[in-house]
Each structure stands twice: as structure tokens, then as C-alpha cells.
Amino acid sequence: MSETCAVRLAGVWKWYRGTVVPAVRDLWLDVRAGELLAILGPSGCGKTTTLRLIAGLERPDTGAIEIGGRVVAGGGRFVPPEERGVGLVFQDYALFPHLTVEENIAFGLRGFARQERARRVQELLALTGLEAFRTRYPHQLSGGQQQRVAIARALAPHPAVLLLDEPFANLDAELRLRMREELRRLLRDVGVTVILVTHDRDEALALADRVAVMLEGTVVQVDTPERVYHEPRTREVARLLGQASFVPARVLGRLGRSDIGSFALEGAEEPTEQVELLLRPRDVVLERHPEGLGVVVDRRFVGAETIYRVLLRCGITVETSQPPSVELAIGERVEVRCNRARVAAFAGDERIGLAALLERLGRTRSADAEAPVAGGADGAAAS
Ligand code: ADP
Numbered sequence: 001m002s003e004t005c006a007v008r009l010a011g012v013w014k015w016y017r018g019t020v021v022p023a024v025r026d027l028w029l030d031v032r033a034g035e036l037l038a039i040l041g042p043s044g045c046g047k048t049t050t051l052r053l054i055a056g057l058e059r060p061d062t063g064a065i066e067i068g069g070r071v072v073a074g075g076g077r078f079v080p081p082e083e084r085g086v087g088l089v090f091q092d093y094a095l096f097p098h099l100t101v102e103e104n105i106a107f108g109l110r111g112f113a114r115q116e117r118a119r120r121v122q123e124l125l126a127l128t129g130l131e132a133f134r135t136r137y138p139h140q141l142s143g144g145q146q147q148r149v150a151i152a153r154a155l156a157p158h159p160a161v162l163l164l165d166e167p168f169a170n171l172d173a174e175l176r177l178r179m180r181e182e183l184r185r186l187l188r189d190v191g192v193t194v195i196l197v198t199h200d201r202d203e204a205l206a207l208a209d210r211v212a213v214m215l216e217g218t219v220v221q222v223d224t225p226e227r228v229y230h231e232p233r234t235r236e237v238a239r240l241l242g243q244a245s246f247v248p249a250r251v252l253g254r255l256g257r258s259d260i261g262s263f264a265l266e267g268a269e270e271p272t273e274q275v276e277l278l279l280r281p282r283d284v285v286l287e288r289h290p291e292g293l294g295v296v297v298d299r300r301f302v303g304a305e306t307i308y309r310v311l312l313r314c315g316i317t318v319e320t321s322q323p324p325s326v327e328l329a330i331g332e333r334v335e336v337r338c339n340r341a342r343v344a345a346f347a348g349d350e351r352i353g354l355a356a357l358l359e360r361l362g363r364t365r366s367a368d369a370e371a372p373v374a375g376g377a378d379g380a381a382a383s
């Protein structure tokens with residue numbers, strides 16, 4: 001469509017032979033040139049299949065795929081993988097065991113003149129910090145080094161799009177964090193469009209310009225990390241992105257009341273009487289107060305912070321993470337406030353708008369005291 005669209009999937013469906021449930025269903029996705037897009041979803045939701053479709057290792061049953069504005073699949077057309085200008089790094093790296101590091105990197109450059117090939121291999125060895133390992137074989141490398149070889153090999157022919165399948169899944173926790181930073185630096189320098197798939201939300205949130213959330217074969221939301229986290233389209237997306245508490249609230253016209261304060265409902269098209277507000281662990285301020293609407297029911301010290309569970313008057317338990325300066329005991333009564341100007345408001349499973357909190361820090365608790373909120377609505381027991 002637009003010329004800045006690096007990859008476009010339009011209504012793509014894919015069934016594997018002999019299966020009834022599609023691996024990918026009605027998938028629509030626009031990837032902008034130069035961005036790092038993370039596809040985040042649980043295992044089995046179709047992430048690898050999506051990458052294989054883009055790379056040309058699978059054919060869609062219906063729908064179309066464009067790369068750089070050119071149709072590569074769909075409408076009777078099928079461009080083979082090697083002509084798509086796409087580099088793919090497999091989850092297990094798939095290095096050639098009998099080839100050295102430099103031979104692995106050179107593998108994708110078979111069509112190049114010898115001198116040009118040598119120059120490009122040298123460039124990538126330098127870029128990925130692998131010069132000292134050029135004559136080693138894959139089994140003589142650490143997991144992190146193998147990953148760099150796989151990325152160097154994929155980048156060598158100057159692909160317009162780099163596809164990374166769970167790039168950190170095979171690394172231990174500490175190395176994973178380091179490689180994440182390294183990869184980010186490397187990709188920024190190269191300036192290639194990247195689609196990275198992962199089931200690890202921290203990875204997606206930390207690395208991506210935008211996150212595409214995938215569930216059961218289809219993309220349900222594409223947004224910045226901040227927005228998928230704080231303004232998820234559905235409850236399911238909310239939970240996939242991290243700890244979520246849903247606080248019930250009663251709405252009259254555009255004004256709502258809840259145990260975390262009163263608010264103005266924005267963006268909701270249909271009138272509604274009952275909504276639920278999404279609270280993330282850091283969205284909450286706790287303050288000791290003899291008439292507070294919350295009671296501390298659990299605390300868990302986890303080092304840099306303390307996780308408190310607070311039972312609200314409405315019957316919901318909110319899980320929050322508090323700085324070390326907050327010291328509350330189980331059984332203490334607390335005032336629970338939200339420290340964000342706006343939080344997502346849900347009716348049923350869908351986000352219907354935003355709740356702009358009217359009384360933030362410093363409000364008087366009594367303002368809400370005579371407006372008890374009905375608890376026990378559907379799903380209200382979720383915490
Ligand atoms: P993910 O990468 O998100 O874990 P996949 O794309 O690998 O998911 O798989 C999506 C669905 O397709 C899963 O239900 C999986 O079992 C199925 N699937 C994947 N590959 C094949 C295949 N070659 N044949 C049949 N079913 C497959």
C-alpha cells in the first residue's frame with residue numbers, strides 16, 4: 001500500500017497438510033520500513049509459521065504477502081525464498097556444522113564475486129565482533145557466538161528484512177539480557193527492518209518499536225510497547241503482557257466511581273453502567289489510612305521491591321509492586337490510589353475506552369465513601 005511498508009500480510013490463512021485448525025488465520029499485518037516489530041504470542045499461536053510464510057518457506061492458502069511493495073505470494077504468484085530479499089535466523093540457528101564461521105557467513109553470498117564476498121564477510125565479522133573466531137566451527141562456539149554467526153549469515157546479502165525466530169530462547173538467562181542489548185545496538189547500526197518473534201513479553205517490550213500480539217493464529221493488536229501494556233484491546237492481551245488487576249467501577253453518564261477514585265470515562269461509544277479498570281502493579285500508590293478501602297492481605301519481599309496484595313472493598317484483590325520505602329503489615333488498612341492519569345476501561349472482554357482519574361494524589365477518601373461499588377460482576381473475581 002504505502003511505500004514505507006516493508007512487509008504486508010493481507011488476510012493470510014495457512015493450514016498445514018492434514019490439519020483442521022489453521023496455523024494462521026485471517027492475518028493482517030503492516031510492517032514499516034526500518035522498524036523492529038516483535039510478534040508476541042504463546043507457544044503454538046503461529047509465530048514461526050508467520051515467519052516461514054514471509055520468508056517463502058510456506059505458501060499461504062489464501063491471502064497475499066507483499067515485501068517492499070511487491071506481491072511475493074497470493075493471486076497465483078509465488079516468489080521463491082532466495083528472491084525475496086529476506087534473511088531468516090532460525091530458532092536453533094541452523095548453522096552448517098562442517099563450515100567455519102567465515103564459511104557460514106559466506107554461504108549466503110554464493111552469487112557474489114570472490115573479492116566482494118571476502119570484503120563482505122570481513123565487514124560482518126567486524127560488525128558482530130567475531131573476527132577472532134573466523135576459523136572456528138560452530139561446536140567450538142558458545143550459544144551467544146553461534147547466534148551472532150547466524151545473524152551475520154542472514155545479514156550478509158543485505159536483506160531488506162531480517163526475520164528472527166525466538167532469537168534468545170537457547171541462551172541462559174544472564175546471556176539473554178546481554179545479547180538483547182547487543183542485538184539492539186547491532187540492528188540500530190544496520191538499519192534493516194526486523195521482525196522478531198518471541199513468547200517472552202519482557203523481550204518484546206524491551207526491544208520492539210511496535211509489538212504485534214498474536215493469539216490463535218491471528219494478530220489481535222499492533223501498538224507501541226507502552227500501549228499494548230497499558231491499553232490492551234482485550235483482557236486476554238492484558239494478561240499476556242503481564243500482571244493485571246481489574247477493578248470494577250460504576251458509571252453514570254460519563255462519570256464513574258470505584259474504590260481507586262472517581263473518573264471520567266473517555267472514548268466509550270456505547271453507554272455502560274459497569275466497567276473494569278486495568279491496574280498494573282506499578283500503577284498503584286498505597287498509603288496507610290485507618291479508613292482506607294483496602295486491606296493488605298499478603299506481602300512478598302523480592303529484593304528491589306515488595307509485592308503487596310490488597311483486598312479492596314469491592315472484593316477484588318489488587319497485586320501491586322511497591323518501593324522499599326513502603327512498609328506495610330498484613331492486616332493494615334490502606335488507601336489505594338492510581339498514579340496514572342488514565343487507565344484502560346473494559347466492559348466484558350474488550351477495552352471500551354479510557355478512564356481519566358479525576359481525583360489523584362491528595363483527594364479525600366470520604367468523597368467516595370458513600371458510593372459503594374457493586375462487586376461480583378462477571379470476571380470481577382479476576383485479579
Ligand atoms: P509458534 O511458533 O507460535 O509456537 P507454530 O507456527 O510453530 O507456532 O505453530 C502453529 C500451529 O501449527 C501449532 O498448532 C503447530 O502445532 C502447528 N504446526 C506447526 N508446524 C506444523 C507442521 N509442519 N505440520 C502440522 N502442523 C504444524
Ligand code: MG
Binds near residue numbers: 047048049
Ligand atoms: Mg515457534
